[in-house]
Amino acid sequence: MALLSFLFNTKTKSASTAKERLQIIIARERHGHSGADFLPALHKELIAVISKYTRVNADDIKISLDRQGNLEVLDVNVVLPDAVTAK
Amino acid sequence: MAKIIVVTSGKGGVGKTTSSASIASGLALRGHKTAVVDFDVGLRNLDLIMGCERRVVYDLVNVINKEASLNQALIKDKHCDNLFVLPASQTRDKNALTEEGIERVLKDLAAMDFEYIVCDSPAGIEHGAVMALTFADEAIVVTNPEVSSVRDSDRILGIIQAKSRRAKDGGEPVKEHLLITRYVPKRVDAGEMLSHTDVQEILRIPLLGVIPESESVLHASNQGNPAIHLEGSDVAQAYQDMVARFLGEEVPMRYTTYEKPGLLKRIFGGK
Numbered sequence: 001m002a003l004l005s006f007l008f009n010t011k012t013k014s015a016s017t018a019k020e021r022l023q024i025i026i027a028r029e030r031h032g033h034s035g036a037d038f039l040p041a042l043h044k045e046l047i048a049v050i051s052k053y054t055r056v057n058a059d060d061i062k063i064s065l066d067r068q069g070n071l072e073v074l075d076v077n078v079v080l081p082d083a084v085t086a087k
Numbered sequence: 088m089a090k091i092i093v094v095t096s097g098k099g100g101v102g103k104t105t106s107s108a109s110i111a112s113g114l115a116l117r118g119h120k121t122a123v124v125d126f127d128v129g130l131r132n133l134d135l136i137m138g139c140e141r142r143v144v145y146d147l148v149n150v151i152n153k154e155a156s157l158n159q160a161l162i163k164d165k166h167c168d169n170l171f172v173l174p175a176s177q178t179r180d181k182n183a184l185t186e187e188g189i190e191r192v193l194k195d196l197a198a199m200d201f202e203y204i205v206c207d208s209p210a211g212i213e214h215g216a217v218m219a220l221t222f223a224d225e226a227i228v229v230t231n232p233e234v235s236s237v238r239d240s241d242r243i244l245g246i247i248q249a250k251s252r253r254a255k256d257g258g259e260p261v262k263e264h265l266l267i268t269r270y271v272p273k274r275v276d277a278g279e280m281l282s283h284t285d286v287q288e289i290l291r292i293p294l295l296g297v298i299p300e301s302e303s304v305l306h307a308s309n310q311g312n313p314a315i316h317l318e319g320s321d322v323a324q325a326y327q328d329m330v331a332r333f334l335g336e337e338v339p340m341r342y343t344t345y346e347k348p349g350l351l352k353r354i355f356g357g358k
């Protein structure tokens with residue numbers, strides 16, 4: 001195998017992997033700087049508010065912050081329990 | 088009006104002190120009266136790189152605490168008459184650096200007609216590093232083409248944009264420059280190393296220079312000579328180009344592309 005790779009000069013192009021990984025992690029960390037720190041607190045308070053009216057599990061509320069071009073999109077997804085929707 | 092330049096990186100071992108020494112020497116060689124200040128309290132090394140370690144009597148913390156005057160603490164460089172080194176303290180801890188104290192020292196340096204004050208930052212993002220960048224007008228971010236260094240550089244850029252005096256006063260932001268060191272064009276060519284355009288694309292700040300990886304940097308530090316003085320070496324020329332660009336000249340990048348050695352060179356060797 002070593003001989004094969006020597007003969008055919010197959011090199012691992014790890015630089016492109018490095019670039020991709022950096023772009024993703026740095027984009028995420030820059031988000032952090034721009035104030036997305038409030039997400040955990042928002043999550044907690046949403047659970048508290050919704051729990052006043054219906055029973056929800058913490059897992060039924062999903063929050064995510066995405067970036068689409070210059071827009072930041074806050075996506076809140078609440079799954080109400082079956083009993084409530086049946087009413 | 089003195090211009091304050093911080094040389095910083097976040098990550099350690101990427102070439103901050105080597106670069107600070109060469110940048111300060113380069114500015115002095117171009118005729119500008121320059122001071123280079125070591126902010127790495129407790130782990131000073133700029134004196135060794137500049138080759139003046141045996142002449143250190145007083146240090147930055149002595150000046151901050153008014154135990155010595157600036158004139159007593161500044162060490163004249165052995166190569167350039169218009170370059171002075173202000174060493175860090177080896178025995179105190181980083182908390183000896185107070186914001187008021189540093190501001191006073193920098194103002195006093197400016198009053199002594201220094202045109203450039205180069206601040207050699209310690210690694211990390213703690214007090215010493217923040218103090219080094221607080222009063223900066225321009226920042227030179229030293230980065231190796233390697234994932235952890237690039238990430239840490241992005242982090243330190245965030246700190247410059249949040250904690251520098253310019254950022255807090257809401258004035259013109261600190262001018263940021265990227266300096267890539269330990270660059271190996273051959274490995275970039277082979278797809279094994281991030282290219283300078285990759286790093287620049289990720290960090291999104293203007294590229295000031297690319298310094299090639301070189302054995303001569305160790306020779307220079309062994310002897311206590313800033314690498315920019317190594318005549319004929321690629322590193323010295325890359326630092327000279329970088330300083331020229333910093334002073335506003337248009338200089339094309341060198342030592343960034345790999346040329347395959349020709350047949351003769353391959354047979355007869357040579358570097």
